[in-house]
């Protein structure tokens with residue numbers, strides 16, 4: 001194909017220069033993209049890699065420190081035992097009393113070991129309850145906004161308030177639930193359930209808005225196909241639209257759960273504090289985030305250890321949840337895509 | 339079915355003006371005409387799929403077995419139960435092949451002989467041989483032509499009285515097209531078919547009656563579809579009355 005005699009004549013369209021030079025037109029090895037564009041491409045590629053690095057390095061650093069400081073603390077005892085009440089030095093007096101005396105009066109002089117069981121349970125209860133409240137309401141709200149009342153005033157009002165709620169600082173949600181719920185019941189008002197209410201307020205707008213985006217991605221043709229088969233719009237929502245959007249709904253909801261699990265501010269007011277296990281949604285409770293807060297504040301080594309262990313556990317729980325959600329989502333999209 | 343003075347607006351825009359013709363029961367009626375003349379619009383107004391389009395307004399009436407389907411006491415859902423539709427582009431649900439076909443049966447609350455009905459529908463749509471071994475795999479894994487036949491099977495499974503088809507064969511090869519045409523002939527013993535097609539040979543081959551629509555452009559450049567001629571297919575192709583019909587079917591459409 002190097003025979004120039006075979007090359008086509010340049011385009012002879014009136015008034016136009018040829019788009020490709022005749023010698024280039026049939027030779028795919030010829031470089032026709034300008035040097036400037038090539039350079040832009042290179043620069044943009046390098047810039048993107050830098051951005052990736054800038055995002056990955058801090059993340060890697062956080063995880064490294066977390067594992068270094070937290071992993072060693074976490075063991076079965078840590079996960080299941082009560083939180084030690086004394087995090088300072090055990091009393092110097094212990095040196096002066098005999099083991100027999102300790103045994104007689106039940107004085108425990110062994111140094112307290114780190115434990116986080118109650119906070120793990122409290123986190124699971126408060127976040128789980130919050131998810132159970134916020135996810136169904138959020139998804140139903142999104143279904144209303146995107147499927148039933150698309151252009152109604154109510155739908156735009158819901159969207160508006162959801163957007164405002166996303167911007168409300170989480171501590172305000174805590175104060176709101178504190179005044180609206182906790183104070184009504186006096187000190188008994190503090191509970192995992194109250195914390196769940198505050199966390200649900202936080203999650204609801206996130207779930208709603210992300211679910212709405214996911215529903216919007218479902219093509220209208222599927223809704224029309226349902227109707228053409230004699231289906232009601234509601235049947236289309238239940239049988240076609242929601243299943244098609246399911247993977248997205250799951251990941252959106254999980255993002256909200258992960259966010260709620262790590263929240264401290266709304267929990268501080270509403271959950272009270274306890275150092276021993278409380279598996280009931282009522283009565284004072286505690287969460288990992290709260291324990292990280294109080295453990296990190298203190299200068300005592302055991303308290304700091306507790307905080308790192310709690311941080312590691314919290315990240316592990318959130319990570320495990322994401323992995324689970326991804327697994328469920330990929331399972332359900334496999335059914336759809338074959 | 340009878341269309342009487344049907345005009346369709348999209349917003350301010352008059353898309354189709356004053357279309358009147360009859361669709362005889364148990365016959366195949368083809369709608370032909372140049373692209374954009376309103377064939378799909380007319381077809382969609384026959385089972386109220388136009389209701390879903392924002393700003394779409396229908397004037398005139400469409401009588402189905404003597405009853406105006408746009409009457410206030412008629413529910414669109416009930417209309418579409420009886421008048422099924424296959425769209426121009428395949429629209430399989432993101433579910434398994436079996437679940438796609440059984441979908442309409444589930445909606446209609448039909449429980450007996452579901453598997454047999456699914457098989458029958460798939461056989462009718464000339465798809466059974468290709469998918470019988472993988473009914474549980476996703477419909478999205480089928481080729482475009484297979485997806486379209488799946489959509490036909492899905493529509494047939496609920497045994498509609500009228501089937502509207504909007505260029506159902508545009509994604510099919512000649513063999514599958516021929517199979518669909520045979521199927522239409524078979525089906526027309528039991529149901530009424532209205533088919534929009536770009537393929538004049540198909541209209542000539544497969545339909546009993548043909549309606550020809552075309553676009554009229556007014557002084558302001560607004561394009562509106564109008565009905566030019568409707569007649570038994572043989573007659574329309576052999577002896578078109580209107581000059582525009584003749585130009586279109588002989589390929590001299592300007």
Ligand SMILES: Nc1ncnc2c1ncn2[C@@H]1O[C@H](COP(=O)(O)OP(=O)(O)OP(=O)(O)O)[C@@H](O)[C@H]1O
Nearest residue numbers: 348353372373374375376377378379380391561563
């Ligand atoms: N959803 C819609 N909104 C606004 N205008 C529309 C809509 N659908 C169709 N139209 C307009 O109505 C006219 C007729 O469209 P229609 O789809 O019925 O044509 P058609 O004959 O089916 O064309 P084709 O053969 O290309 O499918 C066109 O001018 C189109 O722009």
Ligand SMILES: [Mg+2]
Nearest residue numbers: 377378426504
């Ligand atoms: Mg069309």
